[in-house]
Amino acid sequence: MNRLTRSLKFLVLSIVGVCLAVLLALGGTWSHQTVAYAQADDVVTETDDAVGALLDFAELTQNLEKQEGLLTVYSNVDRGEAYLALTPRQFNRNFLLSATLESGLGEAGLFRGWPINDFVMQFRAMPGDRVQVAVPNTYLRNTGGESWQQRLQETSFSDSIIFVVDVVSIDPSTQAKLIDLSTLLMERDLANLTEGLGWALSNYSRNPELSQLESLQMFPENLEVGTVVGFVGGGATDPLAALFSFSLDGIPDSRGFALQVRYSLSALPVNNSYQPRQADERVGYFTTAFRAPQQVRRADPFVRYINRWHLEKQDPQAEMSPPQEPIVFWIENTTPPEYREAIRQGILVWNEAFAAAGFQNAIEARQMPNNATWDPSDVRYNVVRWSDSLSNWAIGFGPSRVNPLTGQILDADVILDANVIRYLRQLYQGRGLDAPNGSEFYLQLCGQRSQTWYLQWLAMQQAGEAGLEMTRNLEGWPTEGSNQRLTDDHCAGYLNAQHNAFGALALSTLSGADFLSEQLDAFIQQYLVALTAHEVGHTLGLRHNFAGSLLLAPEDLNDRELTTAQGLVSSVMDYFPPNVAPPGTEQGEYFPSRLGPYDLWAIEYGYREAPPSPLGRAEQQMLSRILSRSTEPALAYATDEDIFDFIDPESSAWDLSSDPMQYSLWQLDNAQAVWDRLNRLSVNPGEGYGSLRRRVDLVFNYFFSNALTLTDYVGGQRFRRLNPWENRDSTPFEPIAADKQRAALTALSEEVFAADAFDFSSQLINQLAPDRWRHWGVRLTSFPLDYPIYEQVLEVQSVTLSQLFLADRLARVRDLEFRTDAEDVLTLSELYGSMYQSIWSEVMNSDGNPPEISSLRRGLQRHHLNILSNLVLRRTFWDALNAQSFNEFMATLGTIGAPEDARVLARYQLRQMQDDISDALSRDGDSMAITTRAHLEDVRDRIARVLDAPLLGL
Template sequence: MRHWITKLAICALFLYSLLLTPKYVEADQLSNPYVQQLDVLPVVETLASAGNNYGEIRKEDFWRFREIAKVANKLEGLFTLYSDDDLGTIYLALKPEQLNKNYLATVTMESGIGESGIYSGLPLADFLFYFQRVNNNLHFVARNVKFRTESSEPEQRSLARSFSDSVLYSLAIDSIDPRSQNILINLDDLLMQDFAGLTPLLKYSLQADYHLETSKSYFGDRQSFPKNVEIDAIYGFSSPEGADLITLPDSRALTLKVHYSFSQLPENNDYIPRLADDRVGYFITAFQDFSDNNVQEPFVRYINRWHLEPLDPNAPLSPPKKPIVFWIENAVPLLYRDAIREGVLMWNKAFAKAGFQNAIEVRQMPDDADWQPADVRYNTIRWFNSLDAGFARGPTRVNPFTGEILDADIIVDASMVRSIQQEYQALMSANSSLSKNPCQQQNARVVSSAELCYGVESSNQAAMGALALSLLRNTTPNSAAMKEYVHQYLRSLIAHEVGHTLGLRHNFHGSTMLAPQELNQTEITHTKGLAGSVMDYLPVNIAPQGVEQGDYFPSVVGPYDEWAIEYGYKISPSQALKPIIPEAEKSFLQQIALASPQPELSYATDEDIWDINPLANVWDMSSDVLLYSQWQMDNARVMWQRLDKHYLSPGESYSNLRVLFNKVLNYYFRNATLLSKYIGGQSFQRLHASDDIAWAFVPVSLFKQRQALAKLQEYVFAEDAFSFSPQLLNQLAPSRWQHWGSPISNNRLDYPIHDRILKFQSKVLRSLLDSDRLNHLQDIELKTLPGEALPIPELFDTLQKGIWTEVLTPEEPQPISSIRRSLQREHLNILLEIVLGTTDAPEDGHTLAWYELRQLQKAIDIKLKQFGEQLDIYTLAHLEFTGDRITKALNAQLVSH
């Protein structure tokens, strides 16, 4: 009895104290053990009322949190989730100690529409965030990690004032647990407000206004684990007009699933950030350090890499404490799983050089797996289908403070392999409604970046190799040889993408390691590699005529790959010292990087290939591209001959022949285009002052440049460069299927052979006389000894003599063919543009173009006087019109000056 009297007395005193207080109850009062023991919460809830200051608890909070916790399904983990299945609502509970703490948000498009850049598996965003309580709201804030300083430095006080974080959402606090003070928010307020940014993405990619329909949107699967929370959201979008889409039954409405991962950053895991070196190609995490007074280099750059530690630090070769594990998604066809597995494990050879045994493992995702591929706990190789993607991608999620890779998922479009097996699949033309390939869109938000993808050309290269097997070696699509070819291609493709997930950037210098004669010697390619790096964009290696075929694609990683992995993952001796800072590894890393001048370790990445270096190219092969490209163009000519000899099977549509002809023509054009980079070219290496090689730039030799010009004349500009039989040209029929996914083009019905050839010739010719190239040639004359540079006059004169041979040679008159007339008119157009000042060519370019036009005009006048009556009307009209244009242009120039 005395016990109950005591309880009632305490309760009365407590209630009396509440009556004397203002309209609210402080949270620390409710944590009183005596109050909790008395179970007076219902009375407190009745008397307490709302307040507006931080730390106050509104009276409705008491009931609200407890009622939700009673009826909702509770999932405990990093954040506790309460799911109200009747209302379709998810609540997230946040502990007080989780406020202002950094977490990683990862957003993945789990389902797409299969065209126009909206594909399943694509990463949408990943960034650092924290929750901040402001009055009765919870702010969702993206952390600014670009600027840092030591926490003990005075500059720390100014950074927060100088550089803002980004408050993305302000969320109303739904309720607060009066005992634990946990904060409850409704995830509708966060994730059902187009958190993923899909509305602007759809507008950009589909060129239509789609709006999020909340009535059609809902949450899917959700899971909470100790270190991460995984949530699916399904979004319904609508557009009154819809977009020009093929894959949807009705483009006015579409549904997308997005997977969200909110995860905890690793803490106190002994990971040591590793300093970057521009001679070794890694993706980097960079920030500006205001605590460093070195104004010459304000940035700190860490490479992105996995946290890999040896199980036995004293052993020269040790298994890792925790291997890098890749899971093959259960959606991958059984036929391709072995090739994918081999492509991943190719990298263990490189890790062995760095001291790790079996650093990478491959596992198969079970058919009944209870986890999703986008779960941040799993690195997954995913398979998706599309109408127009044709790419693979290997993105990573990284700790933005340290560069530690936390998660990686590789996505592969099934059409990359399908295009090989479907031998007659048409290439996408430039004006096709399906040619919205994301890898070709320079500003595409989702899929364009330095790490991006092989893109359409990889599929084209693979399909070209399969066609070569058929045309040159009589291989059938279902033969063992073709299956082995597909296996090699997919293995190489996966190895490339896995390299990205290990932190490596592209190396477009890797293809130049072997001499052309070594490319098909398997005793070399199976040990040293087909290329210096699988991180290059490598073409299919088709052996020249009379040479036994070797590997079509790499079967092992190259020397550069091994060296780069050594730089990124080899354990430095200083790691035995604790604590260790990144700067302590500097001398160790510099010793590794000193090997960079070795030819097989040459490195050039995305920002290096669009300028002057003929050795830094995509889709080239060997140390002598001039010879290799000639081989491939010769192969193309043989394939055209085979197509001309009744290649199609009985009953097969002639439209298939048109597709094959286009494939070979494009392959021929691409290899010929590689030659032009030698003119005015300079090799470039990322050298440091301590490296053995003295020059960063080395101009291409005069011999090589003259050789390239001669090959271009022979394979691009010569009279007999393109010679096709009437029979072949008259069999190039277009497809006449008219339905979704197979539109009939509005272009010409017959094959536009003149147009195709002229466009190619024009591209090469305009490239050779481009103002940038002329400026390079002029500068190189100052960078070389006399007689070692290709003079601009020689370039102009060589092209003019090769293109106007019928006019400039004193032989008997001969008709100028239609293809040659088109080429000559284009050459004339270019010279006139230079003379009339419509380009940025150097002044010497203007005067030399004027000189060449004068020489041409004189030669035309002589030819017309000598043989005018003997010329056919095509040739006569062509020459008279050309002479008239030159006269008028030169007179106009004289008047303007």
């Protein structure tokens, strides 16, 4: 599939998704409405029919096993029978239902150990021996306590009633009502697996006949039910469904499969002395939020609690004390023994932060015995689980389950994918990453920000916030909300694999035998420690901090004495690439080996205890003292939504050092150095030339990622979360200095846009043959069979150039004069002039020799011309649909909505370009190469047509 076809398919998918989002925003799609009506009709039918006579309790339970604990259950698992007995005091009580994948498919997001859904539910008695299953509305609460306020809230907002079930029998001794638990789980889909597993099951439906109970255990605090859920389908006959469908590579027959699903039902803590802690946007915690509409005197109706564990000191008066109950993480017994110590270190590293908060040994790491009788999915245990998959981008995941009333974390697991090590081992053996199936598609989603930015912008224009959420989910961008925690906590992914792949490739290529023979194990162990620490940080309540890499100056990154004492980053909650030393510099730590200052400070805010005081004043004073340090550079905080529009070049993922520009320039040098060393000898025994082709692709991806970092400096602004009453001398936004922006433009001109920026030997290009295997689990490269070097280079150059001329960026550059009191400001005219000088240098050549413009330069110049023409003509989205290439599509869509000053300057520059080209043709036309002359004549004629064309919107 060629690039234009892939891009158009991606665009079609996006448009269809936007349309679906619009329909959802207007009230739901036809299929959703049909389901809703079917459920409503089903309820009415059950209500109209006379409820059957209750079964005799003794007769019903005589051959069933009785288990007592949190609740009482009667079951015969072999026959698939299970009845839940609910006493009067257990109705209207809050329970937390959790569903976890105990087995998976190793792809499509269906991974062993991954959470599916969790929510608070209640059983509510109804007349006529029926029971409602309800989800109470925790989003709105009456904090005033007055009866009239409660009545107002109850009649203004609704809970969710999801099922009504019949009582099958009543225990005459306790008056407990028995309901059919197996039907509720296996047929009614209590945990909403269909939505929880999402698009992965778009072609499949649950089959109750293939589903069964496997185990049932009742404990004092929880009920654990193991099930097997069968799915059938596999073929999308509807055209719309077929558009979104995909095949599962890891199952032998696409018509069906089974998943083991673990259900856990536990009671929410009540009156357990846990005290919620108020959230503050300057420190990054996941939050539990609700509206208190009766608090009319509050400007903000939301109350926000941080998510954290319940820790209390054994000795409340001591400055340092062990907790009454430590947070215990078990290392699953499926984890390879050689990696358990690194994982243990990644867990225990957080004790340094808790010590700063006054807790001694707050976290324990224990090894799960090989003969353990408990299951890792049991909510009583927090487990670091070792999973396996076919995916190259499922790296790590750190979800937790939280009391939605208080923010107390109740249970947490970390999932590490076995591919974490497999890929690093492959990199050692093969010095490159075997790209996953559809890797180019994942690159478009994850790496090429311009595409996702366009889709998000388009969705916002067409469908408001509903469309924005649709495209965020499509991209895997973290979102907020009680049902989005899986997305919120999902870490690393495809870009993680890409950056770590390049790190191992660069180290093994540039460092020679030292890395291959001595440093590989250290590389793997350091990565596992850092990855585990990152995911455990999520389970402690912490969000990402993409300002966490700004701790050290670039020249200090490889100072081992400094990084082991102070840390490589200020927060392990950042996404950081391997620390690859620039050529000629001795290599330091590859990954952080300890927490940074921000991590210690954030844990102190979340977990330090305050002495009891009236109205919690002591805690408020303590938290204010902690937050007063938030402006310290080492405590800078920027999370997912802060980097969404790439406004701050110094708060982003996959960078390092306090000067990301310098770091990116080093990495561009590293990429070029790796390219120079790749050849036939890079292919190890047992590999084919396809591995060499993938390594070249990998370096292109890495080079492109670092080039985009440079574009963010143009029109960039630093953003910090500040309290206006505590930081009166600072502002949240601070424009990047003009000389720094100019340095970025100069670097792009020299490293990306220059005529000699990419220089590949013909021998290397002719060696880049793809693998020719054709079977499940691989994708045959059929087009283009030869390596598309022209398209690869031009795509890096053109997308980078399009990023510089994004309508949003042009507006920011225009506005810089309003954002700074400095006299030195980068202007739109300077941006335009700088790019013109860089891209059209041949035309302005005055050394007396006729210009020679290579094919790559001609492609880049045409792209620049397209951008300026689109600005002048005010092209629209519908014009973008007529694009003849992906680069043309990018050039059109990115300029939509550009400010009028940008259009006027584009027109001025086209006239200047027309004059310069005319001068060059008249001066050197007869001596030019035919391709150069033809190119310049075509450009001159196209400019004339653009300047004479009527403007849209007038």
